[in-house]
Amino acid sequence: MQKYFKRARVAVALLFFIAILISFFDVKGNLPSAFQNSALYLQFTASVLKFITPGTALSIGFIVVIAMTLIGGRIYCSTICPLGILQDIIIFIRRKFTKKQQLRFKKALNVLRYSILILTLVSITFSGVLLINLLDPYAIFGRIGTHVFQPAALLINNFLASFSFLSLPTIEYSPFSLSAFIIALAMLFIIVWFAGTSDRLFCNSICPVGTLLGFLSKFSIFKIKIAHSTCTQCGKCQTVCKANCIDIKNMEVDETRCISCFNCIPVCDLSGIKYKRLKTVPVKTPDNKKGLQRRILLTAVTSYAASKAIPFNTNEISVTEEDLYFDRGPVAPPGAKSIEHLKERCISCHLCVAVCPTKVLQPSFLEYGFTGINIPQMDYNSYFCNFDCHKCGEVCPTGAIITLPQEEKHVTQIGKVHFQVELCIVESEETSCGSCSEHCPTQAVKMVDYNNDLTIPKIDPNICIGCGACEYACPVTDPHKAIYVVSNPEHLIADKPKQEKIEFNDTEEFPF
Amino acid sequence: MKRREFIQKSIGVTAGAGALLTTVSFAKAFGAEKPATGPYDLVAVKGGEPDEMFKKGIAALGGMEAFVKQGDVVVVKPNIGWDAPPERAANTNPILVKAIVEHCFLAGAKKVYVFDNTCDEWTRCYKNSGIEKAVKDAGGEIVSGKEKKMYKNVTIEKGKKLKTASVHELILDSDVFINVPVLKNHGGATMSLTMKNMMGIVWDRGFWHKNNLHQCIADFASHQKPNLNIIDGYNVMKRNGPRGVSVDDVANMKYQILSTDMVAADTAATKIFAVDTKKVKHIAYAEELGVGTTDLKSLNIKRITI
Known part of the structure; x- marks a missing residue:
């Protein structure tokens, strides 16, 4: 048998x-x-x-x-x-x-x-x-x-x-x-x-x-x-x-x-x-284990010290107050709670990356620092996070990304929108665009009246969830996107967009 | 486009013999009184459900047979840009899309394709808009608009800003192109109508946004003219367009506009929406390029109330 x-x-x-x-x-x-x-x-x-x-x-x-x-x-x-x-x-x-x-x-x-x-x-x-x-x-x-x-x-x-x-x-x-x-x-x-x-x-x-x-x-x-x-x-x-x-x-x-x-x-x-x-046999411990442990401890301490000595994400490049583009930090996916939590739990199996329908979730390199090598981050050059989707949280086998109920996902703020008006097409070219607002699921980026019948983005970071749709859609590339997401190292809860039912008075007549 | 040019020329030569077929107002061409019967330049339907509105509307234009001939390959281009359910009205109403595909087959179409180059992830858009199912139920074929190799370069001869564009093969190769936008507010382009909907048949939209969006929309309309435009104004996103935030943005207005003239159709849609047509700059730009007319009074319009 x-x-x-x-x-x-x-x-x-x-x-x-x-x-x-x-x-x-x-x-x-x-x-x-x-x-x-x-x-x-x-x-x-x-x-x-x-x-x-x-x-x-x-x-x-x-x-x-x-x-x-x-x-x-x-x-x-x-x-x-x-x-x-x-x-x-x-x-x-x-x-x-x-x-x-x-x-x-x-x-x-x-x-x-x-x-x-x-x-x-x-x-x-x-x-x-x-x-x-x-x-x-x-x-x-x-x-x-x-x-x-x-x-x-x-x-x-x-x-x-x-x-x-x-x-x-x-x-x-x-x-x-x-x-x-x-x-x-x-x-x-x-x-x-x-x-x-x-x-x-x-x-x-x-x-x-x-x-x-x-x-x-x-x-x-x-x-x-x-x-x-x-x-x-x-x-x-x-x-x-x-x-x-x-x-x-x-x-x-x-x-x-x-x-x-x-x-x-x-x-x-x-x-x-x-x-x-069979009956169990007594465990034989390797004789050199104690010495070994000491050596390991020593190595551990030295490498810890070394890791502290070479800090990552240095802030040496001086940036203007407005321009945060190169200093906005990696964005952790919704459900990760915080970058810290993600780093404590994620073993980079990349299942979330494999199944993410929009492919906004991409492996990082050293963006999270050396100890977070390869951990997934939101990459708004690839795409943006679909408002109603939380596939990453549903499949994550380690609890690094927790499954959020739909309503909670809708208000989980993984980053905040940041707008540099001087780079915006509407301001620089004086033509219409609205690509960012078009894609925004909460209208945290809203087009408001501007010169000459134009409309220009106005942002409300309080209702922004950091999905990156605006950043992905922004056509500006030089020197960088005019609108982008600045990471929330700790994820927050965004306000819900205030909505009232639109009024509509039906008329009998055709308006033309 | 070609048909109309041909017809316009034939009006000149054969004194109105072709005018019975044309969609350009012969009333305008001859300065005559508006006729009480067809052919109509534009049909507007009010009330009822999307499919019956379409049925009445297309009948007034001479039925789908006037556009689709036996054995034709048809491409229908609704707005499927967003991962949103039908009631949010971010996408064209699936019931309308289904009715259109069915009518195409009744008129003898060999194949009916449906696609859009979506904004949200395309498989989710197709599924959650209800359009994928609607098309399949009607026997049509829904195809991806996200395959770059399917897009072929064309030259926009009249284009002021937009000189070239990459257009989906289906549009270039099909016999009939039916454009089915949903009537809605748009943060960037003011309104999303027939000409704005055409952004879903090109590949590189970023260029348009970068280089005077309204002019690019008009430029492209001067090049690519649908054989028929149907504006779905059943559920209308009144604000926060084109994606919308919730159903609160939507009013159940129950309108439908059918026309071969994009400029006229869009003008009529702005009136329904109660927005100043001038504010939707691409409409005037397109008129300038000879795409159509904003002068609704000069047109023979059929108004149907259900």
Whole structure:
């Protein structure tokens, strides 16, 4: 019966992988958000972050994962983690198309993996979720999905769409973010390299989630074990172990690195290796851990000091009081509450970027500072935030962007409009324009009478929500937009536009 | 455009033989008394629901058959610029759009396309305006206006400010172009009417806003003339246009204007809206370029009250 475990694992893994991939291919945000929510519910880090964020839906996916691990080991790593499954796919392809290479037992890189885990946890106190952002497997996969897989899928779709008999719609490409693309591509290369040369080494030496779940696996009820009585030490199991954790010489399996992929079970003709219920063994702590911790602490302190020594967003460029364009700060999406909150929760999986229907949400580079690298920001050159849409908040798996009810989204002020009249077409060219006001959903930018039957924008920042429609639509480019949004680092609540029902007296006669 | 020029010339040559077909007033051409019957230069409908208003209105213009011939490819261009529901009147009424598409098919159209180069994200506009469904229900095809490669450069010969524009292929290639704006207030262009609605068939609107919006609107109207214009004045956004803030901006005025003359149609619309026609500068600019006439008294107008 255990012979079928592997097939079941593959089936479940593919199911998760495809669902997660589809989540990231939802270019226009057309899928019901519940789809993304369920596909990603068990993503470990995201679930933890969402759990500790007040005002979000109940997020206990990580508890399920912990429970799963305590029962059967690192099932997360082989069936739920998209980056793990991606590596399995790469390993599968490699082994299919190259001379079947026999896998070997390797020693665990304990110092490396526990240092990374500890450093990641310790670093939260001074650089927020930066290391989680860079190392969490789901976040890495998300960035690859958004910036490599999604454009690739669109390319293929649009190529096929050029054959009219297929009657496929062409889909617009999302704005290209060079920094995000490079980071995602670099991560993809690293993953391909790891999987192509060293199997699941990434999961067993770098990935902090893998290390943590590996540690928990010591206590799991079911483990892969070699039956000393039946095993002939033929080593077949070892040659198919992607985690390189079967030590056939000593007939031992390193449960901290076993990802419960069950590859080993069906290859054994004698049922000598099995998933078994076992008593837990006492935990052996690596001897050098204390010294290591001290070193880590030291590194942490120095890097913290260093990060303070090089401040970002310096205000050295002197600007006139009026011109805030180059000093208006990054704008966090509605539901992020504040830039601080966003930085504390966002692991840059970029799901919001992938599904934002207008593509106003784009990855930042260093706009939020180094510790906020790649976190999404509102980019009003790409587009503007749709008044009635809150897809980003609906899909965010970490609670970095909280789902806002429609009415609250309508008044959530993420920034304020700023107007430089001297740059405005109406003032400089003395011709009509009104592009900004045209797009403004609250009429915080309103056209009022001006010289010679013209109308000119008048702003009311109190009812502005910072959606950026005015900035996007403004035709002025030299030296920059005449109207733009200045960020609210803390999001505020805007006043509702005052509206009275328009009066209309019907007449019997035609007016002409 | 060509038809009218041809007709105008033929009036001169064959003493009014062609005048029965034309939409330009022969009353004006001959200085004669206004006839009590058609053909009409402009039809205005008041009261009723958008579809029945259209039915009566188009009948007065000789039916859709006067515009759409058997096997024609038709493109209908409503205003679908905003992600707003029909009752907000930011977009053309979907019931009207549906009725127009249906009439096109009844007149023998082979294909009816509908599109707009929207302001808000286009898929949301198409969906939430109710127009996507209306078009599909009527058997028409709604296509994206956001594919840049679909836009082809044209030269605006009479253009004062606007010398070239990128126009959607469907407009250039279709046999019949029906322009269906919604009557509304507009912060920048004062009013959004037939000529303003044409901004949704070009790609680079930013240039227009930068280079004397009113003149550009008029310039483009001198180049591209719809075969028929239908102004939807059923629900009218009286202020905060063109997007509007809420339904409070909207008055249920129940008007509809049909004409081949954009200038005349827009002039009539300003009167309904009770705004000084002169304030909507592109109307006068367009008249100057010979697009049409603001002199409603010179026109043969059919007024229908339901």
